[in-house]
Amino acid sequence: MKLRLFPQEPAGLNLLSQMAHQIVLASATLAEILGVPADEHGGLVEDMHNIEAKSAELHFALLTHMRTSFVNPLPREDMYALSRYLNEAMEKMDAAAELVALYRLDRLPKRAADQLEIISRQAELTVDAMRRLNDLDDLEDYWIEILHLAKRAERTHRVWVADMIADMKWAQYSRNRDIANQLVEVTKDMRRVATQVGSIIVKES
Numbered sequence: 001m002k003l004r005l006f007p008q009e010p011a012g013l014n015l016l017s018q019m020a021h022q023i024v025l026a027s028a029t030l031a032e033i034l035g036v037p038a039d040e041h042g043g044l045v046e047d048m049h050n051i052e053a054k055s056a057e058l059h060f061a062l063l064t065h066m067r068t069s070f071v072n073p074l075p076r077e078d079m080y081a082l083s084r085y086l087n088e089a090m091e092k093m094d095a096a097a098e099l100v101a102l103y104r105l106d107r108l109p110k111r112a113a114d115q116l117e118i119i120s121r122q123a124e125l126t127v128d129a130m131r132r133l134n135d136l137d138d139l140e141d142y143w144i145e146i147l148h149l150a151k152r153a154e155r156t157h158r159v160w161v162a163d164m165i166a167d168m169k170w171a172q173y174s175r176n177r178d179i180a181n182q183l184v185e186v187t188k189d190m191r192r193v194a195t196q197v198g199s200i201i202v203k204e205s
Contacts, residue, residue: 016130023123089189111160146194153187
């Protein structure tokens, strides 16, 4: 028997899905930033700021929707937590882009691209999962897959840090470590989203 909390896809779940989509867009934008010379960072970083602003706009729209809706598809505290984690992930993506520009980094190690690939995949899965939160039986695979990706991101981060310690001087290491830390924290925020979904599944089962 399927766990269906609400018969139709409500506006709140659409807003959460749109927030996750901003992270998909941010992953693509950050990949572009890493692929161009430092002199070309400015416009792309501005694009990233706009994506982050859209995420914040969606976050506040969801808060307004929850306050004014008579019936919400999930408990308000769960919807708020999902929205907060997604918005915080987006803020860290924006920070990573800004740091690349501020440090005028023309090139980052391949591990950065590996982390972006993981973030993009986490975000794509989350876009779909947020739309389907009213049908929890279909979301256990999402929860498990995000956790696997998060573990992969943690391993990638550890190897990246070890490589930086071995290969870089202190100033270069410090700048690259800042970027690495932001990216791994994004993957942790996406894991928090999935863990919150897992908690909802358990509570509603």
